[in-house]
Every structure is written in structure tokens, then in C-alpha cells.
Amino acid sequence: MVDRREFLRISGHLAGTAMLTGTALRAHAAADPSYLSATALVAQFRRGQLSPVDVLDAQIRRIETLNDKVNCITVKHYEDARAAAHDAAARYRRGNARPLEGLTVAVKDEYAVNGWRTTMGSTLLKDVPPAQDDGPIAARLRAAGAIFHIQTTVPEFYVWMTTATRLWGVTRNPWNLAYTPGGSSGGSGAALAAGFTTLALGSDMGGSIRVPASQCGLYGFKPPFGRIPTSEVPYETDGPMARTFDDMNLLTDVMVGPHPLVHSSVRPRLRYPARYESVSGWKVAYDPMPHMTALDPTVTRAMAQAIAALRQAGVTVDTVDVGFNADDLDTYMAGLMSTSMGGMMTEAMKHPEQLMPYTRAVFEKMQGKAGPEALVHTEELLNEYQRRVQETVFLKGYRALLTPTLGTPLVPAEHGMQPDIDSAKIGDQQVTGLKFALTWVWNMLGLYPVVSVPAGLGPGHMPIGMQIIANTLDDLTAFQLASAYSRAASPLYVGNRLPDFRNEQV
Template sequence: MTDLAYLPATEALRLFRSRELSPVELMTAVIERAEAVEAQVNALTERTFEDALTQAAEAERAYRDGGSPRPLEGLPVAAKDEQPIAGRLATDGSLAYPDQVAEETHPVLERVLAAGGIIHARTTTPEFCCAAFTHSRLWGLTRNPWNLDYSPGGSSGGSGAALASGTATLATGSDIGGSIRLPAAATGTVGYKPPYGRVPAMPPFNLDHYCHDGPMARTVADCALLQNVIVGPHPGDVVSLRPAVRIPDRLGDVVGLRVAYAPNLGDWEIEPDVAANTRAVADALAAAGAIVEEVEVGLCRADVMRAAFIHFGTIFGPMVANAAAEHGDRLTRYALTFAAESRAAAERDGFLAGLELEATIYAVIGALLDRYDVLICPTAGAPALRAGEDYVDAKLVVNGVELGHYMEYSLTTVFNVASRCPVLNVPSGRASNGVPTGVQIVGRSYDDATVFRVGAAVERVRPWALRPETL
């Protein structure tokens, strides 16, 4: 076996059970990889490598003694730093709270640990997770392992970069406007936004229907493995759904499945590389036996942006604004700008207008998914954002067009509005700059299994590289 740092989690578990591989060997390979590449990538905020090796040795004994190893026994899992661990720092990526310590552990991480996963590192985010890139004054600049001139996306950018750079086997993420799917697309990894309530979260953001915690991995099967561990009701989250609904081990083929292929959701700007790769995924699914039909969705990105910023201005924005009121000089310009822009949108239009607009957006998606089993579309109109740019003064240009707000490059926020739809990002190819591109597989409300079924089919007929050639 070579390249253990990129070994799929499902394969590692098989080798652990057959005792052809030790959890200590895998953890050692991941740690050595981190020590080799972290100076370039900067995806990890906290490393607990010594403790991780001790836990790996305990996992080795669990396999050797012939007991019943837990679902993630011995696997290195990187945790998004936003998700707290009791007794550990909980900074929100901000200089406003550099010494703040968490009192509780996030339900997702509780379940990872209970399943035998080893949290050997935590991963970078933008400040307060309020951006689609990953850099902060606290942690510095995180770079994309496929091309260091680019960002890995955000806000789960550190998790995507860790997976792509081989410094984690699995990773956790969260998504309020694309924060799992955008990094997954930019780093050539798999990321899942579960439908609202499927995976438990912490108050008050568990009550925000835009918010989702979910798994990130390098393969579809690995993503399903982690999703099946973190899913299900939790006593601390009133919206967490019961019973737990898990992804089946056998997903079947896509023969006869009706797939709506949307090159665009409406008037988004789409770079030619992204468009070509999305088309290639549609063609591959057709070759695999799916009934693929090109559709026009007809949404307006200005409506989606307006709805999103009204919503952000009622919950997320005020949280950032509260920190700004007390520690404004310590915050990044992009966090201050986000707080101001979202507050202005909410004050101008009001929460009711936002809900009415969200209803018109979902009406289009709901009608489409009533006719098709899934919708596929680009995850973003451009492969990635430039590393270190905050887009406060500079404008983002996509397909030769200057955008009013950089987040208009994303096609993900539509499905935070349509929050009950499960969405899986899988790689669709590579752009000319070497950065991966992604495609979203969108399912009917709460139909988790079908998006994984389609994602697994894409992986079979159009497999992707797991490791960057240049890092």
C-alpha cells in the first residue's frame, strides 16, 4: 500500500478489520503529511497529534482483540473549528475571542468521538464563518492544495483543504449559504448539505433553517459513512428529526432515473470550464442509463441574494454585529461589511418580505423536482476565488462580467432557501488553472438516498483524482 494519507475511509476500515493496516500506521501517515504540507496550505488551527497517536494505538487493540469496533474506529477526522469541543478554544476565528473556551461539545463531534473517530486536528474558517473564502486575522491565509494562488472556498475551507492535502481522512463542515459545497467544489472533494433537521446542531443556529452541519470526504462512500454517524435526533436540538434516516449501503444504479440537467439556475454567470464539466457529468449520467433532460430553471440571482441577505440580517448578521459593537477594531473588514450589508437588507425589506421571496424561489424548485428525481447544476460559476482577496473593494469578475457582490458567483444559496432539499457536491472536473470544479446533485425534500445514488454513479463513470499533483 502506498499513499496512505489518501486512503479512503471505507478502505481503511476494511484493512483495519483484516489487520492488514493498523490505525497507528494510518494516523502516522496523515500526521507526516500534515508536517510536510501545512506550511504551504495552512488548513489546521489546532493539532493534537500526540494524543491522536495514543488513541490510534487504543483503536489498534480494539481490532486486534476481536471485539466489535465502532463505525469510525481509528479514523483521523478533522473537525471544523466552528464546531466546539468542551474545554477547548472556541474563537469563531476572531481576534475578538482569542481565549474563549467552549463549555459544550457540538452534537456532530459528540457522535464522531462516540463512533471511534479520532479528532486529530481542527480546521480553519473565515471569521465567524461569514465568507466564501478562508482567511482571518487570527489564523492567516488558507490556500487551495490544487493551486496555492487560490482559496479553498469557505467557510469550511480548512476542511476541504485538509482532505485535498491528505491531512485528514474525513472532515466535518457546516453550510449556511454554501459553506460545505463551495469548498468541496474548489478542492475536488465530496460535501453533503443534509436537509434541514437531519443532523443536529446547537442553539440558536439550529433554529435557523438556512443552517446545516454535514460531512465532507474524498469519496461518496466515505461521505455517506460519516453522514450515517452524525445523523438523527438529539435531546439538545428540538428540530432534529426522528427517526434517524441513514444512507443505504447498496445504492443501486441510475437506470431510468429522471435527471434534470440545468446548465444554469437562471442568470448566473458561468465560466466555460465549469459549463463544460457540468455538461460532461450530465452526459456521463445519460451513458449510465439515466433519463437526462436539459431544463431552464428561470430563477433570478438578484432575488436569491436579496432573500439571503434579508435572512442573514435577522439572525447571522446580528451575531456578527454584536461582536463588532464591542470589538470592532479587531474584526476583519469582510466581517464588518457582512454585518452592515445584512442589517441594511433586513431593515429595508423586513423578515416577512424575505419569507415571501423565499416561497417564490422554492415554488420553482419544488415544481421542477415534482417532475424529476434529481436536479444537477454547477456548484459555482467560477472554479475558485483568489487566495487572500476579501472582495470588499475589489469586484469579482466571472465569465467577463463584473458581479455586484462576489457571492453571486455561487449557485448554492438557492438550496439554503430550499433548505429541506438534500444537496451533494461531487467533483465535475478541473479548470484550466488546475482548480477542481463541482456539480450539485439536488434531491426532493428529505430524499437523502437518491442524491447519494446519483453521486455514486458519477464517481463510477467519471472518477476524479484524489491527490493534487503539485503538492
């Protein structure tokens, strides 16, 4: 990952085929190895029924056919990927395959990969020197046999929940091109939804894994701070994204663990088992977070269906109100910008004319608000929210907390591109800014593990997501519940529940 100090170091380089649609796309995808799960692919690779080269070639064909519609890739790294796929095929033949052998992983334009540029979605960084080494996660995944074939789009400096920049253009959602795949890991989410990759990397400092997971019908994990070696900013973390729970679980198990160069990384290493026990008899709380945002009626219905699936698995679900409030977002943002994120903000604001409207609006709003006092206020809010979560949920005997991920899935792809285009639709109302997201509290409360799971499809064929939160550092409880949910709920990416690249405003 390129951290904020790295941004300050490189800031001296700042710069003054035929289309298928609808039913045909779904039928094509159903027979395409591009959409096979990682766990299924590994099994077929081991049996010699399929080769990593076959899957990579199929995904490249999809990219070349469909990415003009989606626009989720910054740079393609096909030559190196093909060499890695041939090496992976040879390892399977020799019987010495590694955990992620031959699986493609889309890399968010934030991770440091040897020889790759990290632009952070900004024209200010389009000519920065490439990385000289793999960062901790890239090195760990490469050693596990992963294949890096594409770099994926992000909003400028990762500060927005849609993915549109002057440098790379507008990234669109394969489920419905009129809407965003989310942000800031929107390119990774779109790549998974489009069948361009088997696994993907994201990062999260306000919902940047969970929002795209919700928008793209994926499983995404915001680990507790330190579980994955990321940075020293306590509000952010790297994390995995995938189309199935088992794939997310597999990728997580490779990503986690202490790293000698990342002081915050937690010891000892946690192992994520391939299978989890039943959750029958559990008590779980559900907070619709009414003081954060209104919920689109389709989100309310999707949450009811997701809760019903858990009840069928033997889980008792009670409604609670922790008391999270949307007005506290500014306090969190001021605290975030009082970390090394603030150094990036200061440097970027030397070139305000080159910033995206949403970037400039966020940074201008934070001018004069960051600093020691802001950190004090954020810490006070954190302590208050911690007390409420414990007293309302975990001290009452609940094993986990459920919340929606977003108030609405209907966020236009161009949201934030212009100063007057920053609204989303909730029911019959238009809401502005980013307060429709129910994610940022778990970045401030950074030690809570959060899994975002798909809760169903809403209007416009757009996915809806649900967050599963376990107690601090209790990842395996969140994963156990998410695993049970994934087996009880109706899955996406099967039958007619596939992206069809429609373009319809609801």
C-alpha cells in the same frame, strides 16, 4: 457546534521540513496511506494490514511537511489523537471496532469539542474559554471511534466563501496555492485535499460545505434542515466532507439522527445504506441557473462531461430554467441576519476596527435591513422559489435537479482580504462579491438535500463541482444518484489527478 446564542454568552471575553512538488508529490501521495479512503482503511485495519497509528503518523508527517504552504489548521491535537489511535488499534485486535474506528476527522473551527476553543476565525474570540463538553456531533463521532487530530480554519464568522483571516492567515488550495479552497469550511476542504485527514466536518448556511467541496474536488453533503442535530436556525446545518462518495456516505450515516438537546433534529433516524440501486431509467433536470451568474467555459464543459457520465448510466437529462435570480441574494441575507446570526452581527460590530474587510462589508450592508419585515420578505421568496422548483422539476416527474456549484473555480486565495480585492475571474471577465456561487438558494430552501460532487478539473488544475438536489427530505434519492455518478465519472485523487501544490495564476 457553537451557535449564535453561545456567541453572545462568550462575547464578554472579546479581545480589545523539506518541500515536495509536482510529480514527486503525486508519486509520494500514491503510496501514502494518508490518501486511502475510509472504507479501504477500515478493511485494512480489520485484516491487520495497517494500523490507525500508522495512518495518523503518516498524516502528521504530511501536515508537518506541507501545512506551511496550505495553512488550513488552527490547532493540532496530536497527543490526544495518538492516544485514541492506540486505543483504536487495540479495539481492532479485540474485534470490537466501532463504525469509524481509527479514522481521522478534521474538525471545523465551529464544532464544540471538549477542551477546544472555537474562535470563529476572529481575533475577537481568540481568548474565549474552551468548551466544557463535546457538542452533539463531536460526541456522536467520538462514540463511533473517530479520531480528532486537527481543527481547521474558517473565514471570520463564517460569512465569506474564501478562508482568510487576521487570526489564522490565508488558507490556500492544495490543487493550486494561488486559489482558495473555498469557505466557510475551507480549512476542512484543504485538509482533505492535502492528505492531512481521512474525513472532515463542515457546516453550510450559504454553500459552506458545497463551495469547498467544489474547489477541492470532494464530495460534500448539505443535509435537509434537522437531519443532523445542528441549531434552530433553519438556514444552516452541519454536514460531512470526504474524497469519495462511499466515505461521505459512511460519515453521514454516523452524523444523522435526532438528539435530545436539539429541538429541530428530525425523527425518525434515516439509515444510509452502503450500496445503492441502479438509476437507469431515471429522468433528471439540469438548470445552469443563467440568471444567477455567467459560467466560465470550463465549468460549462465540466457540467457537460458530468451529464454525459450520468447518461451513460442510463439517466435522461433535460435542461430547465427554474428562474433563480442573483438579485435575490440580498433578500436571503437579510432574512439570515434576522435570526440569531443578527445577534452575532450586532455584537461584532461593536468592534468594527478588528473585523476583516469582508466581514465588515457584509455586516455594514445588512445594518438596518434585518428584522421582522426582512423575515416576511425572505419567507415570500422562499414560497415563490418552492413553487418554481416543484412546478419545473419534481411535479414534472424529474427525480432530481443538477446545477453547477460555482460559476468559476478561479477565486484568488486572498479574495476579500482587502476592500478592493473581492473579484473572481469568469472567462475574460472579473466579477465582484459572492454572486458567482450557486448554492445559497438551497439554504433558504433548507429542506432540500444537496450533494456536491466533483465534475472534473479545470484551468490551473482546479477542481469543478456539481450539485445534485433531490426533493424535500428525500436524501436517499440524492445519494443514489451521487453513488451512480461516482461510479460512472472519472475519479479524482488517483494517478495524476492529485493535488500537486502548484502556485500558478491563470
